[in-house]
Amino acid sequence: MNLTKQLHETARTKGSKPAYYFMDQSSTYAELDGAVTKFASGLEQLGVKKGDHIALLLGNSPHFVIGLHGALRLGATVIPINPIYTPDEIGYIVNNGDVKAVVALDLLLPLVEKMHPALPKVENYIICETPQGKESGIDVTALSAYSKLKSFSQVLASGDLSFTGPELEDDEVAIILYTSGTTGKPKGAMLTHKNLYSNAKDVSDYLHMNENDRVVTTLPMFHVFCLTVALNAPLMNGATIIIDPKFSPKEMFRLVEMYKPTVFAGVPTMYNFLLQYAQSYGGDLSSLRLCISGGSAMPVALLKYFEQKFNVLVSEGYGLSEASPVTCFNPLDRPRKAGSIGQSIVNVENKVVNELGDEVPVGEVGELIVRGPNVMKGYYKMPEESAATIKDGWLYTGDLARMDEEGYFYIVDRKKELIIVGGYNVYPREVEEVLYDHPDVVEAAVIGVPDPNLGEAVRCYVVKKNPSLTENELMDYCTQHLAKYKLPSSIEFLEELPKNTTGKILRRALKTQVLQ
Structure with a gap:
């Protein structure tokens, strides 16, 4: 069994049940499964084959669900990419991942048109229509002027509902997820x-x-x-x-x-x-x-x-x-x-x-x-x-x-964020837990910074709820709850902490600022 086969089976037994709601509109499992089949068939008609790599430059939408499962039903390998990545970040993943087709938001069309000369392996760009794109004046229906560009709706409409797709082996790669790359370039985890x-x-x-x-x-x-x-x-x-x-x-x-x-x-x-x-x-x-x-x-x-x-x-x-x-x-x-x-x-x-x-x-x-x-x-x-x-x-x-x-x-x-103060191990999370316990702290992040005497020192970044909270007050609070070697050498108040697109606080971004 695999994900796309399971979706098909769910549609067979629960076809009339809502699979999703999006923008206060619903779609049943039968409708979703039909769209997945037609998109897989439409991809095949574009020349996409089993084993080819397809990138999804999409946010949360039915386009993503249909694109993901449609590519999997065809036997292609999906590479999801954060659509707000920079051109350099996107270009690296597309080239390193040997991507042959890209499914992207219409809002990214200007970026696609600018980047495509640097992406010679990409044979097709499939552009998804969105209300925001129409508001921005992007006309996806005019894409026929570009040989590599197709609209998502065109690919979907060209598909055949009788398409069955190839047999998929358990050990074949379904998705390549590029890790955030805390050191060096992102690595593609083959799942x-x-x-x-x-x-x-x-x-x-x-x-x-x-x-x-x-x-x-x-x-x-x-x-x-x-x-x-x-x-x-x-x-x-x-x-x-x-x-x-x-x-x-x-x-x-x-x-x-x-x-x-x-x-x-x-x-x-x-x-x-x-x-x-x-x-x-x-x-x-x-x-x-x-x-x-x-x-x-x-x-x-x-x-x-x-x-x-x-x-x-x-x-x-x-x-x-x-x-x-x-x-x-x-x-x-x-x-x-x-x-x-x-x-x-x-x-x-x-x-x-x-x-x-x-x-x-x-x-x-x-x-x-x-x-x-x-x-x-x-x-x-x-x-x-x-x-x-x-x-x-x-x-x-x-x-x-x-x-x-x-x-x-x-x-x-x-393991890489462990702080060693004078030979003693300090775990950032332990200090953060103490800071979060303070009633006037909204968010906190702790990193290690170079120290000429101790090797490293503890530095804290805090978003405060109460504007009157001072560094000295928070230092006194930490003194009551932490061993001396774990105490912050400094506390800096910020309006907000750096985060990735999932909302995870990025300690490494703070550390990069310190080292620059």
Whole structure:
């Protein structure tokens, strides 16, 4: 079984059920599956073949869902790309990923026309019509003047509903996800049909998703967290997804009021925004049976405040692109442990090891490694990096973690973000947890900076709620809760912290500013 075959089966048994809502319009599973089939057939007529690489430069929309599953049904490999990347970033991924066709928003048409001479391998550009594009005066119907350009609707209309597609093998690459590249250029994690299907099914089963669920899909679809947890896992069991083009607290509360969703998946920053908005304007999340947090560690104080305010369970989990992505979740049938990423999901093993690869005793910190049917095939065209990351079937995550006596895992920090102060280890998250506990702190990020005497020192960046909060007051607060070597050398107040498109706070962006 694979994702596109599962979608077809769901459409056969639940064809009249809404598959998604988008901009207050709905589409049934039968309609979605038909569009996927026609798009796959239309791609084939353009000369796209099984094994070819197709890039999706799209935001959250039906275009993304149809483009993803249509390409998979044809047997093509999909490369999702953040549509707000710079031309250099997009160009690198398209060229490195050997992309032959690009599906892009009409708003990106000027960029496509400018970039295409530098992308000689791309044979077709498929442009998706949007209301925003029409408002900007972009006429997709005039694309016939360009031989490489087609409109999404043209490709869809040319497709044949009787198209069946080739047989897909479990170990064939379905998606290549380019990691954010904390060092050097992004690496393309090759995820197979088995990787994606197994993780979506295991997540769906673990979270008890069913056809009665309505899942808010507001995380970026091009990101693996959304791709598995808020898109493929719900569609697997006939649930309905509520596609939100861009997260905002106000829109989230409107969607809850209108559609009564049962599941929400977000990153900690989103939960913080919802909490801050509700405290100022009010808001109800009573229809939700479950909230899922991932992408980065959720501060314990934020988790507790959110659950108390909205009376809803937040299950924190853990994953990474190379694992499709989920490896852990807090269980729903046993006590949730605040600050923990939970236990290994079914069919996936996690363990904590030392630098020799030997498992460390319970409670000790080491590197988290993962094994299971969800672990990637390797990095595209990077055999040495693949061999360094996957050893004896185990994926080395680069995250520092510990495990308690009940098998619950706790992420301590990124291995590369560990701060060493005078020979002592300081984990940024530990300091951040203290800062988040202060009632006048909205957000916090901690990095290590060079220090001539101690090697490194702790620097904090804070967004404050109370304008009168001073650095000295916050320093005094930290002194009460942290050992001396963990104390900040300085605290800087910012209007906002740098974040990626999923809302994850970017410590490395702060560090880059310091080193420049």
